[in-house]
Amino acid sequence: xxxxxxxxxxxxxxxxxxxxxxxxxxxxxxxxxxxxxxxxxxxxxxxxxxxxxxxxxxxxxxxxxxxxxxxxxxxxxxxxxxxxxxx
Numbered sequence: 001x002x003x004x005x006x007x008x009x010x011x012x013x014x015x016x017x018x019x020x021x022x023x024x025x026x027x028x029x030x031x032x033x034x035x036x037x038x039x040x041x042x043x044x045x046x047x048x049x050x051x052x053x054x055x056x057x058x059x060x061x062x063x064x065x066x067x068x069x070x071x072x073x074x075x076x077x078x079x080x081x082x083x084x085x086x087x
Contacts, residue, residue: 025050029060037066 008018008027018026028050036046047057061068 029057032057033061033064033066036061036069039069043068 006027008023013023013027016027016030029052032041032046032050032052035041035049036043041049043057043061044054047054050057052060058068
């Protein structure tokens with residue numbers, strides 16, 4: 001994966017409570033979360049973009065009170081997928 005280098009002020013990194021040992025990972029997770037919150041990417045894509053397992057990303061979103069956008073359409077798609085695996 002190609003990377004982009006971004007510079008943040010110490011004040012911004014501190015306000016965002018970025019981990020001093022790996023601020024890039026924390027910043028990527030926050031950016032991916034915002035993309036998901038704005039419905040610009042799916043949950044799976046957001047997790048993929050910040051190289052975080054989906055389950056961990058879901059927990060991260062929940063800790064920040066970001067709803068998971070899981071409605072009846074997603075439920076039905078998951079139900080159909082589950083049924084295909086049952087055969």
